[in-house]
Amino acid sequence: MVECSCNTSNEELAKQLDKIIDPYRDKPSGLIQVLTKAQNLVGYLPKWAQVQVAEGLGVSLQDVYGVITFYAFFSLIPRGRHKISVCAGTACYVKGTKMVTKALRDLLDLRPGQTTPDSRFTLEIVRCIGACGLAPAMIIDGKDVHGRLEPELIPELLEQYE
Amino acid sequence: MKSLEELAKIRESRREALKIRQGVPSKTEKAHIMMCGGAGCISSKCLDVVEAMKKALNKNGIADQVQIVLTGCMGPCDMGPVAIIYPDATFYRRLKPKDAETIVEEHIMKGNKIRRLMYRAPGSKEPTPKVDDIDLFAKQKKVVLRNNFYIDPTSIEDYIANDGYVALGKALTEMKPEDIIEEVKKSGLRGRGGAGFSTGMKWTFTAAAKGTPKYVVCNGDEGDPGAFMDRSVLEGDPHSIIEGMAICGRAIGAEHGYIYVRAEYPLAIERLDLALQKARENGLLGQNIFSSGFNFDIEIRIGAGAFVCGEETALLTSIEGKRGEPRPRPPFPANEGVWGKPTVLNNVETWANIPEIIRKGAEAYSSVGTEKSKGTKVFALAGRINNTGIIEVPMGTTLREIVYEIGGGIPRKKAFKAVQTGGPSGGCIPAEHLDTPVDYDSLGALGAIMGSGGMIVLDEDTCMVDIAKFFLDFVVDESCGKCSPCRIGTKRMYEILDNISKGKGKEGDIELLEELATTIKATALCGLGQTAPNPVLSTIRYFRHEYEEHIRDRKCTCNVCEFEE
Numbered sequence: 001m002v003e004c005s006c007n008t009s010n011e012e013l014a015k016q017l018d019k020i021i022d023p024y025r026d027k028p029s030g031l032i033q034v035l036t037k038a039q040n041l042v043g044y045l046p047k048w049a050q051v052q053v054a055e056g057l058g059v060s061l062q063d064v065y066g067v068i069t070f071y072a073f074f075s076l077i078p079r080g081r082h083k084i085s086v087c088a089g090t091a092c093y094v095k096g097t098k099m100v101t102k103a104l105r106d107l108l109d110l111r112p113g114q115t116t117p118d119s120r121f122t123l124e125i126v127r128c129i130g131a132c133g134l135a136p137a138m139i140i141d142g143k144d145v146h147g148r149l150e151p152e153l154i155p156e157l158l159e160q161y162e
Numbered sequence: 163m164k165s166l167e168e169l170a171k172i173r174e175s176r177r178e179a180l181k182i183r184q185g186v187p188s189k190t191e192k193a194h195i196m197m198c199g200g201a202g203c204i205s206s207k208c209l210d211v212v213e214a215m216k217k218a219l220n221k222n223g224i225a226d227q228v229q230i231v232l233t234g235c236m237g238p239c240d241m242g243p244v245a246i247i248y249p250d251a252t253f254y255r256r257l258k259p260k261d262a263e264t265i266v267e268e269h270i271m272k273g274n275k276i277r278r279l280m281y282r283a284p285g286s287k288e289p290t291p292k293v294d295d296i297d298l299f300a301k302q303k304k305v306v307l308r309n310n311f312y313i314d315p316t317s318i319e320d321y322i323a324n325d326g327y328v329a330l331g332k333a334l335t336e337m338k339p340e341d342i343i344e345e346v347k348k349s350g351l352r353g354r355g356g357a358g359f360s361t362g363m364k365w366t367f368t369a370a371a372k373g374t375p376k377y378v379v380c381n382g383d384e385g386d387p388g389a390f391m392d393r394s395v396l397e398g399d400p401h402s403i404i405e406g407m408a409i410c411g412r413a414i415g416a417e418h419g420y421i422y423v424r425a426e427y428p429l430a431i432e433r434l435d436l437a438l439q440k441a442r443e444n445g446l447l448g449q450n451i452f453s454s455g456f457n458f459d460i461e462i463r464i465g466a467g468a469f470v471c472g473e474e475t476a477l478l479t480s481i482e483g484k485r486g487e488p489r490p491r492p493p494f495p496a497n498e499g500v501w502g503k504p505t506v507l508n509n510v511e512t513w514a515n516i517p518e519i520i521r522k523g524a525e526a527y528s529s530v531g532t533e534k535s536k537g538t539k540v541f542a543l544a545g546r547i548n549n550t551g552i553i554e555v556p557m558g559t560t561l562r563e564i565v566y567e568i569g570g571g572i573p574r575k576k577a578f579k580a581v582q583t584g585g586p587s588g589g590c591i592p593a594e595h596l597d598t599p600v601d602y603d604s605l606g607a608l609g610a611i612m613g614s615g616g617m618i619v620l621d622e623d624t625c626m627v628d629i630a631k632f633f634l635d636f637v638v639d640e641s642c643g644k645c646s647p648c649r650i651g652t653k654r655m656y657e658i659l660d661n662i663s664k665g666k667g668k669e670g671d672i673e674l675l676e677e678l679a680t681t682i683k684a685t686a687l688c689g690l691g692q693t694a695p696n697p698v699l700s701t702i703r704y705f706r707h708e709y710e711e712h713i714r715d716r717k718c719t720c721n722v723c724e725f726e727e
Binding site: 028029030031032033035036063066067070071072073074088089090091093094095126127128129130131132133134135137139142143144145146147 | 386482632
């Protein structure tokens with residue numbers, strides 16, 4: 001199992017996770033909310049966190065794993081410091097998603113689903129971020145939308161993400 | 163607030179304060195700057211413009227006489243960042259931080275409007291200063307997006323000033339539950355999520371269903387690629403959804419609601435959360451609303467990225483914290499929804515229509531639209547078109563009007579090829595049907611669907627085999643895997659399309675695709691699977707020659723497909 005690589009110890013994280021779980025204790029319906037917050041805390045969902053969530057909410061570990069693997073948002077493996085989500089919605093596809101992914105591949109040697117060796121970037125392809133008017137677009141770290149992308153602009157754009 | 167009088171008091175005082183946005187100059191304020199805060203303008207860096215505006219106002223010492231408001235999406239995303247300056251309703255586009263000072267010092271302080279920042283109609287040398295005169299907006303009719311130009315989505319007072327919560331007050335104090343349902347039925351409103359089922363009928367079934375408690379659910383899991391209508395409503399006018407849902411709660415006897423929003427829309431979640439808090443603080447959610455004895459509250463549920471959760475039974479399962487897999491219907495959600503209890507589930511846009519129907523009456527509402535499709539429809543216009551963004555038009559507007567008059571036609575003088583509606587469940591409509599009125603039944607007859615409102619324009623450079631493959635790839639990826647027609651069938655269809663697109667197609671492939679499509683449509687478990695073959699069927703129907711060309715001549719006229727040697 002891959003352990004968390006950041007500075008906070010697992011014990012410290014486990015304590016914080018307990019706080020997240022508290023309002024949902026023995027309430028299986030809170031599973032998706034708790035997992036969302038847990039992933040935001042830890043960065044991904046390692047087995048120890050899954051076990052803790054399962055016990056806290058009173059659901060089986062199997063159900064926790066089932067939900068994690070069903071929804072695209074959840075990850076079982078560590079990800080880079082910055083998540084690049086390239087939009088592959090229809091408008092972006094028509095206007096050049098392929099060109100954007102190729103540029104990222106050339107620049108970072110990164111393919112969808114992969115993380116750079118220095119853990120700086122993780123690349124993923126997402127389905128429509130709702131910025132169709134600005135196609136082709138990508139979103140970094142779930143909040144910064146970059147639209148009207150052109151391959152030449154990408155290197156400079158990535159510089160602000162250390 | 164406990165009474166309609168209190169609501170009226172807030173409305174009147176706030177309306178007075180906002181008169182400037184109706185074009186009435188104010189004695190105390192010089193201007194209201196409405197900056198579009200839709201996702202498009204935010205990614206075009208409108209927040210930097212806002213900062214520059216604030217600086218310029220401070221520098222000139224008039225910060226207390228000018229309000230800057232971040233509104234919901236105004237629509238024309240490709241012109242962003244855009245802004246409207248009241249009281250003169252001047253529309254500025256493509257704003258840069260450096261324009262802020264000019265606007266403040268010239269326009270606001272001296273009354274000299276900035277011509278270079280104004281919109282110019284294609285082919286016209288003269289700019290169009292006023293927002294209402296701009297061709298792009300003049301053809302539209304705003305019902306669902308009624309507030310997006312005028313209100314601050316984070317202010318409940320702004321919403322109230324524009325007749326917000328009047329409909330809820332009326333529903334709670336003047337109408338019986340069955341009157342509310344009757345009014346919605348009479349309005350002819352059909353579900354805006356895509357299928358077009360009568361909203362009033364849905365409510366009737368749920369009201370009549372046995373079992374308590376009942377639930378009201380809003381489907382904000384806008385997963386169709388190429389669609390961002392719901393997002394603009396959630397971000398721009400969250401109270402309209404809350405009000406619509408509360409009215410339904412009264413009508414069917416429910417006290418609890420859920421709004422299911424996809425995690426990809428963080429701003430929508432933030433604004434919705436704030437709106438719920440404000441509604442609670444003002445007694446518009448909670449116990450004994452308007453002293454009527456009616457209790458209602460709403461919880462947000464966040465989707466974690468699964469397209470199938472837009473399907474109603476899958477969404478309801480996901481609300482319960484489980485894998486969002488669909489289940490067979492019947493039982494329909496009206497009888498067995500969340501937690502197995504009777505549930506009304508409507509789409510975001512449907513909910514935003516409800517307050518208007520109750521406030522103005524079914525008759526006024528249904529005076530817009532066609533015989534069987536009443537009201538307006540919001541579309542997300544994108545792809546190879548000049549004016550991309552959000553538009554709202556009366557049902558029955560033709561595709562030609564949308565593409566050429568509102569959308570401004572195709573860029574770089576390219577020829578129009580088709581418009582794709584309904585995302586992975588819809589189809590492509592070719593040029594010969596451009597004069598089709600947009601309504602549920604006309605689009606259905608052409609093999610497309612209304613869908614939730616994504617409208618992607620394709621030009622002569624778009625290969626239709628490639629587009630069909632794109633949608634199938636999407637479906638294969640998003641199929642939940644529960645039923646074999648969808649899980650295996652769409653995969654086989656994808657493989658055939660992939661071969662065709664690589665020059666490895668065989669005679670008989672088209673027929674095989676059609677056969678598989680028919681079987682999947684007839685046997686898949688849920689709406690996702692049943693409609694998945696539509697993009698393939700509709701492209702075969704109208705562009706069969708392109709498939710044949712790929713197979714027989716190993717040729718892609720549009721030069722999109724790469725053939726293997």
